[in-house]
Amino acid sequence: MPGKPKKKPQRKLRTYQTSLGFYDQAVAAPSMKAALEAWGASSNLFHQGVAKETEDPDVVAATMASPGVVLRRPVGSNDPFTENAQLPTDLGDGEASPKSRPKRKPRAEAKKRPVKAAPKTSRKADDQAARKAAAAFEKAERRREAERRKEEDARAKARARRDKAVATAEAALDEARREREARAAAIEAERAALDERAEAEQTRWDKQRRKLEDALRRARE
Template sequence: MGSDGPFGENAELPKNLGEDGRKRAAPKSAGRKSAGGKAKKSSARSAKADDRKAAQAYERERQSRERAEAKEEAARQKERERRQRAVDKAQKTLDKAREEHTQRVAALRAEIERIETRLNAGDADWTEKHDRLKAALRRARD
C-alpha cells in the first residue's frame, strides 16, 4: 500500500482510498488522448535526460575510480620509496661494517706480522745463545 507521491516527513493519506481502506481505481477520463503528440515528446525528452544523467553518473564514477586508483598508486609509490630508503640505509650500514671489519683484519695481520718478527728474532737470539752455552759447556768438559 502507500502512495505514488514523494516522501514527506508529514505524509498525508492517499487521496484515492475508499471507505474500507483499499485503493480505488483512478477515475478514467471520458475522452482518451491520442498516443502521439506531447506524450512522445516528453518521453523522448525524459529519455534524453535519463541518458544524460546516466552518462554524467558514469563519468562521475569513472573519475572516482581514477582518483581512487591514483591514490592507491601514490600509496604504492610511497611504500616503494620507503622500502628503498630502508634498503639504502641497511646497505650503508653493511658497507660501513664491512669497512670497519677490513680495517680490523688489516690491523690484526700487521700485529701478527710484528709478533712473528719478534718471535723469529727471539728464536734467532735463543739459537745463538744456545750455541754459545753449548760451546762453553764443551770447553768446560774438555
C-alpha cells in the same frame, strides 16, 4: 560583456548487455569500450558476438537509474537486473555450466508495439533524465579514476619505502664488511710483528746458547 563559457557536451548513454559466467550483465555507458571496461573484459565481447546494445525498456530503465554500475541477473532468466543478483537456482551437482544449458526463451522483442509520438513534455523529461544519467556516469568515472590514481600512488610509496629499506640494509652490510676487513688486517699485522719478534728471539737465543756451550766445554778441558 563576454559570453559565458560553453559547457562540455555530455556523452549520451546507451545500454549494453552480455553474458559472463553465471550472470547476464548490463550497464549504461557512453560507448562499447566503456562498457567493456566496466565489465572488466579482457577481449572485445562485441566482436565475439556475446555482447550487444539493448533497447529492452526494462533493462534500459534499470541501467539508466544507476549509470556506470554493472547490473546482473541469473543467466538466461527474465529476472530484473540488480546490483546483487543471486546465483541461478537450477544449478545442480554434475550439471553442465550455464553456457552449455539451453537458456530460457527470452521475452520476444520482435513484436514491436506501435510507437506513439511522445509529447514534448515527455521528450524534455527524457532529455533531462539522459543528461542526469550521463552526468552521474561521468561522476562515477571520475571516482574510479581517482581510486586508480590513489592505488598507484600507494604502490609507488610502497616501492619507495622498500627501495629505501634495501639501500639502508645494503649500506649497513657494506659498512660491517669494511670494518671486518680492517680488523682482520690489523690482526694480520700483529701476527706478522709477533712472528718477527719470535724469530729475532730465536736468533738471539741460538747465539747465546752456542757461546755458553763453548764456555762450558773449555771449562771441562
